Each structure stands twice: as structure tokens, then as C-alpha cells.
Amino acid sequence: MERQFAPGSTDLNPQKKVFFRPAGDPVMKPPENSTSPCPNRVPVRRRPLVVAPLMAPRLPLQAITGRLDEHVARLTMIMILAITLCAVGQANGQAAEGAGKGEWGLTPLRIAAPVNGHIHPSICATSNVLVVTYGHINHRDLRITRSTDGGRTWSQPAPFAHTVDRSYYPGSLTTLQSGAIVHAWNRWDTPTTEKEPRSVLYSVSDDAGQTWGEPQPLPRRDPAVRSVIRHPLVELTTGQWLCSLDDATIVFDPRTGQGRPFGDGRLHGLVPIVRTPKGTFVSGAGLRSTDEGRTWQSIDTFPDLKSQGWRHELVCLANGWLLASEILGPGFGGERIRYVISRDDGVTWKDRYEYYHPGRAINGRACPRTVQIDDETIGVVFYDIDKNQPGGPGLFFLRIPLTRLSAATPDKR
Numbered sequence: 001m002e003r004q005f006a007p008g009s010t011d012l013n014p015q016k017k018v019f020f021r022p023a024g025d026p027v028m029k030p031p032e033n034s035t036s037p038c039p040n041r042v043p044v045r046r047r048p049l050v051v052a053p054l055m056a057p058r059l060p061l062q063a064i065t066g067r068l069d070e071h072v073a074r075l076t077m078i079m080i081l082a083i084t085l086c087a088v089g090q091a092n093g094q095a096a097e098g099a100g101k102g103e104w105g106l107t108p109l110r111i112a113a114p115v116n117g118h119i120h121p122s123i124c125a126t127s128n129v130l131v132v133t134y135g136h137i138n139h140r141d142l143r144i145t146r147s148t149d150g151g152r153t154w155s156q157p158a159p160f161a162h163t164v165d166r167s168y169y170p171g172s173l174t175t176l177q178s179g180a181i182v183h184a185w186n187r188w189d190t191p192t193t194e195k196e197p198r199s200v201l202y203s204v205s206d207d208a209g210q211t212w213g214e215p216q217p218l219p220r221r222d223p224a225v226r227s228v229i230r231h232p233l234v235e236l237t238t239g240q241w242l243c244s245l246d247d248a249t250i251v252f253d254p255r256t257g258q259g260r261p262f263g264d265g266r267l268h269g270l271v272p273i274v275r276t277p278k279g280t281f282v283s284g285a286g287l288r289s290t291d292e293g294r295t296w297q298s299i300d301t302f303p304d305l306k307s308q309g310w311r312h313e314l315v316c317l318a319n320g321w322l323l324a325s326e327i328l329g330p331g332f333g334g335e336r337i338r339y340v341i342s343r344d345d346g347v348t349w350k351d352r353y354e355y356y357h358p359g360r361a362i363n364g365r366a367c368p369r370t371v372q373i374d375d376e377t378i379g380v381v382f383y384d385i386d387k388n389q390p391g392g393p394g395l396f397f398l399r400i401p402l403t404r405l406s407a408a409t410p411d412k413r
Contacts, residue, residue, distance in 0.1 A: 106355065106404075108396035111145060111154040111381070112136070119383045120170035120310075120367045121395060124232070126179050130371065131209040132381050133160060133183065134395055135170050139194050142168050142185065146209055151379045151397050162203055162215050166191045169198055174232040174241075181205045182241070183212065184229045197226040200245065204254075219259040221248050230310040231272040231284075244284075246270035246310075263293020271309035274316040282322060282346040284314050301349050303340045308365075315370045317378070321405065322346050325368050333362035337382065339370075341408055353408035355380065355400060358389070376402055 117138020124131050130147040136157065143157040163185065171185035184202040189195045200218040205211060220227055227247045234242035241252045242262055249268045250259035263281075271284025281289040284305035287296040303324045305312040312325045322342040329335030338354035356362075363386035370380040378400050385393035 106398055106400060108356065108382075108398040109151070110391055110394045111147075111397045112143070112157045112395040113391070114383060114385065114393060114395055115141075116385075118170055119364065119385070119395065120230070121369055121381045121383060122171065122173040122183075122232075123369045123371045123379070123381045124173035124175045124181055125371045125373060126175045126181055127208045129208040130373070130379065131173060131181060132395075132397070133170065133173060133185075134381075134383070135168075139167050139169060139188075142170065144209060147397075150373050150377065151399050154397070160185075161212055162201075167194050169228065171200065171229045172232045174235070176235050177238070179206075179208075181209055182233060183209075184218070184233070184243075186228050197224060199223075199227050200229045200243075216254070216257070218243060218245070218252060219250070219257065228270060228310070230270055231313070234273060234275050236275075242273060242275075244268055244271060244273045249273070263289065264295065266296070269306065269309055271306055272312070272314035274314050274322065276316050276322065276345050277318070277320050278345050280345050282314065282316075284309055284312065284324075288346050299346065299349070303349065311365045311367050313369055315372075317372050317402075318375070319402075320345060322349075323370060323378075323405075324349065325370075326352070327362075327366060329361070331361050333364050333366065333384075335361055337362070337366055337368055339405070339408070341405060350410045351405075351408040352411050353405050355398060356382065356384075358384065358386070360386065362386070363393070373399070378402065378405075 119135045121134040136143040142160045142163040145157040146155045169186035174182045186198045201215040203212040252259040268285045286302040289296045315323045323339040327334040337356040341351040342349045366382045368382040383395045
């Protein structure tokens with residue numbers, strides 16, 4: 001395939017990295033507040049070429065052009081330099097490909113620049129729109145951003161209307177069968193303080209996250225006990241939402257405002273619960289039920305989601321594959337993020353797909369959240385607040401083709 005420089009990459013400084021993209025590929029536009037030094041150089045095949053110091057050719061224009069005008073001569077010099085860079089890149093390209101980007105060299109796109117605290121993003125998809133919420137300033141500024149092109153570009157993050165001038169703790173986003181979005185978040189003891197016990201509020205949007213209805217509370221078993229949500233709801237039927245809270249696992253009816261215990265009434269804790277296309281329920285507590293939660297069986301080799309249930313995720317794709325997050329490495333942030341995959345309705349978990357490996361410690365808990373964009377693509381949002389990375393602390397979005405998960409292999413610790 002003929003290759004060309006991405007726009008803006010004709011700088012002849014030999015110390016800089018040069019990004020290539022296939023001719024005809026779209027150039028992604030960065031968010032308006034992006035601080036990335038090179039946010040619009042994100043191609044479909046991202047391969048930064050780390051080039052050894054070279055001297056740009058310094059040939060007299062007369063020696064190159066003859067009767068050609070000076071403009072054509074300069075283009076000729078650029079082509080000579082491009083060929084030289086390609087030759088060097090072929091020598092070291094394999095070593096450079098995918099460095100810090102996981103197994104497949106996919107490059108995350110910076111979509112926001114959070115300031116501090118519990119960033120803990122959430123994501124959902126509806127009507128060809130992706131919606132993300134995240135904590136911009138710890139407990140004080142909860143923001144929302146939207147994408148209408150599958151996560152390639154994002155709107156300027158804006159404060160979520162119902163938490164302006166109020167304290168909060170991040171929660172979850174869920175798309176209902178009707179296409180409406182439920183945003184659930186956590187309030188503290190009063191609207192402006194940050195003391196326990198927390199409890200859950202939710203709001204519904206019927207226009208893909210542009211406007212939101214008045215906040216409503218989830219029922220509380222005991223007002224003196226903390227009740228927190230961090231994972232999407234499961235819509236069992238219309239008006240029946242399975243909510244996995246840290247103090248209760250309930251089925252909530254928004255029409256009456258009442259809740260009841262789910263299945264056998266056990267407390268799963270602050271872990272995700274999903275339902276597969278076969279009707280099987282899989283709990284982040286390492287349990288599986290085929291009878292609407294009345295009985296549960298332990299899952300062998302299930303990844304440890306329960307120890308930090310608020311941080312991890314469990315997602316069921318339309319084809320029935322289940323993805324559980326796993327973060328490896330020392331420290332509180334680890335060094336690598338990957339999926340553990342089940343392809344047999346949650347019975348076995350052996351394949352792994354790593355999608356983020358920056359080659360250093362990840363700063364922050366990452367709190368990845370995944371959504372299916374279409375039949376061929378998923379997307380994951382996560383954060384890394386390492387101040388020394390290009391652009392500083394960031395919230396990132398990564399599109400992953402499902403073909404990559406098809407090629408995932410068993411554990412390679």
C-alpha cells in the first residue's frame with residue numbers, strides 16, 4: 001500500500017518520532033481540551049518509528065533540480081528523507097511497534113484531562129452515541145462527554161447538571177432496552193459534605209445523554225448504612241432493574257420506588273453482575289446461576305474481581321463472550337491491563353487479551369469500563385494520571401476490533 005506522511009509530520013528534525021498512516025485513512029480530531037502533544041496523529045495502524053539521529057540531506061538545490069523550480073526541489077528533498085526514514089524504520093520497527101500499547105500496538109485516545117481524585121469513569125452506548133461520565137475534580141466536579149462517531153472524537157466535557165455545586169461519588173451508566181440511559185451516582189450524607197453514609201441517586205435521559213430527568217433515590221435498607229453503586233444495572237424486564245450495591249443485591253422497580261431481594265437473597269457485594277444471551281447470571285463474586293439466581297455455583301479459575309469490586313468490570317458481549325478485567329503488576333495501579341475471556345457462558349476463563357501496557361507503573365486505579373460499539377468493535381475507557389506521560393494525567397478511550405479478541409490466547413503471565 002502506498003504510504004504518506006500524516007499532515008503536519010514534514011518537520012525535518014531527525015530527533016522527532018514520525019507517524020505514518022495509510023493513504024485515505026481519516027485523521028482523528030482531538031477533543032477541544034486535549035493536552036496531548038500530538039492528539040490528531042492517531043492512525044488506524046499506529047506505528048511510531050523511533051529513528052536514530054540522522055542528518056537531513058543538504059544538497060544544493062541546483063544539483064537536484066536543474067531546470068525544476070525550487071518548489072519541486074523541496075518536495076524531492078522531503079521524499080528522499082522519507083525513504084531514508086522508512087529504511088531505518090524497517091530495521092527497528094518491530095522492536096518499536098506496540099511499545100507501551102499492549103499486545104497489538106493500539107493507541108488510546110485522550111478524551112479528557114481530569115484533575116485529581118476518584119476519576120472512576122462509566123460508559124454506555126445508545127442510538128449510535130457513546131456517553132462517558134468521570135470525576136474531573138474529586139467529589140466536586142462530575143463531568144460528561146459524548147461521541148457520535150464511535151469514539152473517534154469526543155465533545156468538550158461538561159459538568160453533569162445534577163451534581164453542580166454538590167458533592168458526589170462516581171457511579172455507573174446503563175442503557176435500557178428502550179434506548180434510554182440510566183445514570184446512577186452516589187451522594188454523601190448531605191448535598192455538600194463528604195461524610196458517610198453514602199446512598200444512590202439516579203436520573204434518566206431519553207435523548208442520548210443531552211438532558212436528564214430529576215434525580216430519584218434507590219431504596220435503602222438502613223439509612224445509617226452506606227449504600228454505593230459502581231456497576232451498570234441489569235434490566236430483567238421493563239421496570240425491573242437488578243442493582244448490585246455494596247450493602248444489598250436488589251431488583252428495583254422505578255415505577256413504585258420499591259426494591260426486593262434478587263434470587264436467593266444473598267449479598268454479592270460491590271461487584272458487577274451480568275446476564276448472558278442464554279439467561280445465565282454471572283457475578284463478579286465468582287458465581288454462576290442458571291435459574292434466575294435461586295442457586296449459584298462457584299466458578300473455577302475466575303479472575304479476582306471481588307477484592308476490589310468497585311474497580312474492576314465484567315461485561316457480556318452480544319455474541320455471548322464474557323470479559324473480566326485484570327490488572328497486573330506491583331503497586332496500587334499495576335503495570336498492565338487485560339481482559340480475561342470466557343467463550344462458554346462463563347464456565348471457563350482461560351484466554352487473555354492485554355490492551356494497555358505503558359512500560360511503567362500505571363498511576364491510578366484505571367477503573368476500566370467497556371462497551372460494545374457495533375458487531376465488530378468494542379471500546380474501553382480508563383484513566384492513567386501519570387504526570388510524566390505526554391500530555392500529563394489523562395482519561396483515555398481505546399477502540400478494539402473483536403478480531404483481536406478472537407486471536408486471544410491462554411494466560412501468558
